[in-house]
Amino acid sequence: MSGPNTEYDPVEVATLSAEALDAARDDALAAIDGAADLEELKAVRLAHTGDRSPLALANREIGALPPQARKEAGQRVGRARGAVAQALARRTEVLEAEHEERMLATETVDVTLPTDRLPAGARHPVTTGAELVADIFVAMGWEVAEGPVVEAEWLNFDALNLGPDHPARTMQDTFWTEPAEHHLVLRTQTSPVQARTMLTRRPPIYVVSPGRVFRTDEYDATHSPMFHQVEGLAVDRGISMAHLKGTLDHFATAMFGEGITTRFRPSYFPFTEPSAEVDLVCFVCRGAGTDPDSDGARPCRTCRGEGWIEWGGCGVVNPRVLRACGVDDEEFTGFAFGMGIDRSLMFRHGIEDLRDLFEGDVRFTTTFGSEL
Incomplete structure (x- = not known):
């Protein structure tokens, strides 16, 4: 009966390598910073934090590692996902504020102007x-x-x-x-x-x-x-x-x-x-x-x-x-x-x-x- 494979190198799992995780994190951060509005940011969130995103797939691979390698790999994935989540929160706050400012600028109603919706009536x-x-x-x-x-x-x-x-x-x-x-x-x-x-x-x-x-x-x-x-x-x-x-x-x-x-x-x-x-x-x-x-x-x-x-x-x-x-x-x-x-x-x-x-x-x- 063979024992556990203590010589297994987690680097051999490509999605869990430090380089792959850093690249996925950097791609996500760049996409977040490049989102011009809330709709674009929503698409970025799905692409980089959704179930089929690179970081989500890497997180699934942790379970395939031997016990002694899981901790380090989990920490790397957690740091990458945390950085992306923080970037999303900051960008969401900025874009929501910009959206409110645009609404105030474009949808402001001057209540002192005469309205043409309903003509002013008069008593007979x-x-x-x-x-x-x-x-x-x-x-x-x-x-x-x-x-x-x-x-x-x-x-x-x-x-x-x-x-x-x-x-x-x-x-x-x-x-x-x-x-x-x-x-x-x-x-x-x-x-x-x-x-x-x-x-x-x-x-x-x-x-x-x-x-x-x-x-x-x-x-x-x-x-x-x-x-x-x-x-x-x-x-x-x-x-x-x-x-x-x-x-x-x-x-x-x-x-x-x-x-x-x-x-x-x-x-x-x-x-x-x-x-x-x-x-x-x-x-x-x-x-x-x-x-x-x-x-x-x-x-x-x-x-x-x-x-x-x-x-x-x-x-x-x-x-x-x-x-x-x-x-x-x-x-x-x-x-x-x-x-x-x-x-x-x-x-x-x-x-x-x-x-x-x-x-x-x-x-x-x-x-x-x-x-x-």
Whole structure:
């Protein structure tokens, strides 16, 4: 029986020779230093530390050596693999830092620049216009009241002194809902909000009610089957037309600027008595009736030379309306008024076509910005 081969020289295993290990280590270190980015370094790691790399194959050969030769060979392989691992770690740290710097340089977003991904939006001018009107009256101590757009026939007509035979109750002006026995309509004015207010609370009452209303009008440059109104109601002791005139003068000044006042022309409305049409002093020619840009040579294009612009209707609340809503007409009086928000905006901003307010063209809306 033969003994162990104590004369075996580990140098005879080519992959474990000092020269072969040094060459494999140097090749790995050179490849690591030459890696330009993390992707290249990943390929170098697989080539020089993977299962089929020269150092990995040399490590497998250690087991074929006699016991007394394994220690020295293992130390040589371990030193070579350790040097490669340290070099990989250092190079990885450097390349990761360079990668982060490149990302910061190439992917930096200047948050102060305007974006072109989503265009800047704007609130609709009718919305901001209604809020402006509400703010004017809230500053005077009034309250904002709201009501449904689908309204009871009694509140829309009967409570406001519009009898069963009144022309406004026909299909020419009113949208009626089906079935007819429900007696519901799309409100033709925001006056039902005033009736609801008087039915649910005791005077003194000072409320303003902006909102949508509906009438069977043609859709053109000056008419729409859906538009917006603001109506005001004041019920208190001693209310007179003088209070109404002062209120509307203040409203006109707040909407159209200093020096804009109103005048009353006698008219008729079933829910007010006496009643009046409200005119504004032309805010372009200031009542002169002439175009200020032509040195008085041409009539004002806004008021057509009249010096006044029709704005809305108003009057002292009819005692029948007060009684229908449970208010003592012997103790209390009141006034009411109503104007078109859309029409007021057309005056205020020189809008020539009412349809521009309802077409939904963002190019029109964005010219108004976020506030009026």
